[in-house]
Amino acid sequence: MADFTTMRMEGNIVSTGAPSWSDLSGANHEIRWSDSAAQRNIASAVWPAMIRPAATAIVSYTYAFTADATGEGFYGNGGACPAFSKDNYLWGRWWWDNVGTFAAAPIYSAYLTTGHAAIVRHVGAGADGMLQGSPDTLNVSCFSYLKGNAWGRVTSAGAPGAGPANAPVVTDGTVGTVSPAAGANWLANFQSLMGDNDYITAPFTPAATVQDQWNIEFALFTGPNMTPALYQVVQTLKYTWT
């Protein structure tokens, strides 16, 4: 099969001007979130709990860990982790090698586990999960607490030079798929990442056997109706190959 040998998700742990891409896909590498800006190089056993807020809120600080006690904040630059900003537009990216051939446009979403089971979207009142949504995330529908945005072309055709038009909000989402306009464009609003219910489809099929990247941003929200649980959520590049 002309599948890819290596794929990665990468996060920028330094700055827009001098990005340094941390591999988020290696063994024991993790993305972690916190409401504390001081969690670089903190082991998971002593990772501080975050009190579920009385009102919906973004989980401001995102970290890229490459070992249990080795990790930096996104855009942390070796110091305190800055709060999420859509204007940190070299935030993250999907990376693939020059071995495979895409048969269609790749898709960015999130699933409850690596089993990729269908996600039952929350309806009505009451608490529910990170990806299922809850009344906290209700807009026209209950959307995922995890939001994503994506760039309208591969990085080799031109990396982002600015962030999306709008910052993410907890009620962002569109049922089904959305795509940024092809070219130098983000989605104007962030999309709910909810398995096969809500997701982002690239407006391009990347060139065959060419190493490239697809720039993304993502942000996690929480709120009073998010059920406390051990979430084993995965962020996923769903893709086809020949």
Add this chain to the structure above:
Amino acid sequence: MGVNPVIATMIQQSHRSWWQARYSDGRVLSEWDTLAGKVLLPLGEGRSSRWEEVPKEHMVALRLLCPNGMAGELEAPEGKKFFQLKVGYFDVLMVKGGGKRSIAAHVIGVVKDAEGNCLCRAWSYRTNSLLEFEDNIYNMKFKNIGKLNLDVQQLKV
């Protein structure tokens, strides 16, 4: 297009599906014939087979040979009507970390009309079963694949 018992056993033990094409002159080309390695047999994953380099002229049938011994076959007159792809996932785990790749299905199809309607067979790696369904190459509903890249498939619609 018969499959000899030794090859059938190899396919079963490879735990994956393989495509096999037939041409109007009677020639048969199997996916394992196109592998980059030296051993051209249906063994293991068999990486680096390139569908885009497979001749499409005069192809009149495409078959999916499945690890459970079943086969799904599609036929069409000559004219670059066949396509083939795999769909899968690259997951980045939030707990215990790391990346994980998996395949969901191996799909073959034949385009039936100018509107892009197609008949497909697919080996589902989730259910270990051979599926048959109708779809459209301009917006594949199966696994939400969306529009196929016609250049990669060298489809003539």
